[in-house]
Amino acid sequence: MIALRRLDRAGWRRALLLGVLVAGFFSIRMGQDNNWDLHNYHLYGPFSLLNGKVGLDLGAGQWQGYFNPTMDLLYYGLVMHLPAPLTSLAMGLLQGLNFVLLACLAVALLPRRNGAPAWGLSLLLAALGCLGPAFLSQFGSTMGDNTSALFVLGGLLLVVRGAQDRARAVWRVPPGRNLLGAGLLLGIGAGLKLTNATYALALCLALLVLPGRPWLRVRAAWLYGWAVLAGIALAAGHWYWRLWQAFGNPLFPQFNNIFGSALAPPVGIGDTGWLPKTVLERVLWPFICMMDPRRISELPFRHLLWPVIYVLGAAVLALALRALLRRQPGPLAAQRGTAFLLAFAGVAYLLWLNLFSIYRYLVPQELLAPLLCWLLLTALVPGERGRRLALACVLLGGLSLFSCGDWGRAGRAWEPFAVDLPQLDAPAATAVVAIKSDPPQGWLVPFFPKEVVFLSLSNGFPESPGYVERALQTLRARPQRYLMMGPGPVPDLAAAQPRLQPYGLQAVPGSCRRYAAMIGTSPNDYTLCALEFITPAAAGDGK
Structure with missing residues (x-):
């Protein structure tokens, strides 16, 4: 910890570069991707797109074969022309950029000590975020959650940096260029993988908790929302148009109860088997899933920080409500960044809970978990005592990596x-x-x-x-x-x-x-x- 405290900007940048390189070689060490979805559609999808097979083949990748294959074009191009270790290296380097974005977010959100950014602590929290079981289990693979998380974290970082006014030590509504950039990134993420739409909506609603006049916040959300639509059109518009031409349904076969294509039954299509069954289960879901992780995943992922963050978030909200009734400053009145991140994470969690409840769709949340836990604990327990407690908590959360499973690997052959x-x-x-x-x-x-x-x-x-x-x-x-x-x-x-x-x-x-x-x-x-x-x-x- 002493070495982390002495770190400066130059050392921090070198550590970020080293972290990405380690991620690349760790991906090689894990071996070639061999997951069920790769067998089904991650290779077929880009092949179909590039060779005019849409509407000619029928169900060759089952119904998932009609997901937007744009994100898989990178892997397809690499693995069809390069040796397998080089493909794994490239995918690891790409997904390792999540470490960089996390560290930048932490530097922006963590309080400065003696005027200096928390360079060392940001690296620690970013590294712990990348040790989550869902992120590690998919690392270097084609499953898409790790890659699309880059767009979620990138958009979040643009908003956070735009909302900060370091000169006056206040938070504000971000300028238009940050909102447009963030919306474009979140829209691209949602277009590449539709489950990321929950994060796009969560960030839009989180903009409403930033300080400023109500009309400015609504205008920010409106501007951001249009940029999200532009991002979706950029990443997925070409694919939706192909599906519309071939089947009369841009999301074929999903939502066919709305579009009515003759080549699929009039059903919405969705995997609802993971959702909580009762209201009580929804309230206690983080604890239930800690006890029985197969309620939300085929693999027994346990992340120790989820129940902690749930309790801390509930405590912060209760104290904020009491302060509002008493017309006093709330626990996050001086930490607008923590309030914003909590609003984003809370809305994203509620959307996930009621729409999917599939654990691997929580990868962006899992990456942010150590940072959010630190910010909440130090807000509730100020001073050195709070920092020590937060450090112990996030280090304990790092043990979650031992519940990491394997979606399927095929060794380290030269030929893929x-x-x-x-x-x-x-x-x-x-x-x-x-x-x-x-x-x-x-x-x-x-x-x-x-x-x-x-x-x-x-x-x-x-x-x-x-x-x-x-x-x-x-x-x-x-x-x-x-x-x-x-x-x-x-x-x-x-x-x-x-x-x-x-x-x-x-x-x-x-x-x-x-x-x-x-x-x-x-x-x-x-x-x-x-x-x-x-x-x-x-x-x-x-x-």
Whole structure:
């Protein structure tokens, strides 16, 4: 701690650079990404975008394959042209920039001691923020939460810096350029990954707690909101337009109860199985999830700071309400930055709680947790005693890294992928059908000729009669038909037939061709089996 206190600006900058480099090599150490979503759509999505497959393939990445693939273009471009360790290095360096943004936020929000910024403490809190289990479990991967967190933290930093007037030691409504920049960043983050819309809205509402005349705060929120829309249009407008042209639904198949595309049922689509069941559960959710972390994640993540921050935030709000009733200064009257960060985090938490309650969507909050805990504790317990208590608390919270799990890694091979496809005589006349498998098979699509059409049947996509008819029309128009099965050494055609029969299809016994496909050091066998209509009449229907 003594060395941290003696740190100056130059040393702080060197530490930031070192932190990013460490992040890059840590990503290599973790190995190549091999998570379920990568198998499903993180490779397929950018391949589909770049090769005009939108509307041609159907459900090849299940329903998630229609998420905006723009953020995955970077990984796709890297992994298809560079060795796997260099791709991991690049992804680690990129996501390591969260450490830099956290440290900058901490310098801006932490009180100065003897007029000097808290250089050392900002590094400590930023490092502890990056030790959260959700952030570490996804580090260097394609899952998107770590990468899109850069836009959330970047927008938050622009607002914080714009709201500070160091010369007069006061907070104010940020100038227009900061609001526009922040809104653009949060909008891009939301466009790249729609779950970040909760953070965009939270920051908009948090602007209303800044000091200043009400009309200035409303104007700031209005200006910021338009910039958010511009950011969404910039990051996702092209994709929404493609989906609209292909399906009549810019968010296909989600929100189809509003847009009414014929290729999906009229449902909203959403994973509501993680939400709390009762009002009491909502009130006690941080404690319930600490006891039973699988309520919010497939992996047993436990972050020790969540119940602490929840209690501290409730205490601050109670004291603020009492002070308001007594017309006295509240506990955060002299710490406008803490009040602003608490408002942002609180609104974002409530939105997450009621919309998703999936832990990995909390990555920006997890990164901010040590800083927010420090600010709240030192506000409630001023002086050296509060700083010591806060230090003990955030260091204890760092133990949360021991609950870090693994979404799937494939070792540290030089070649990222190796797929030995069987020969396809007429790719332009070929259709490949995928039925339900675990893990999914969407990652294989980029290694087939781009002329091959991929269709998903009984495979995690919410099918409608229009969807099934479009799929069957495609199969009738392409005489070379295959069923893709795997992973596994032996295709089980008997198990596949009940899924194919409702569509009038069957796999041809004795026609199966096996091929090897490897991700990193993880080998698997897949199979292509000839597929035909059960009766010749079925094959001719609709022609």
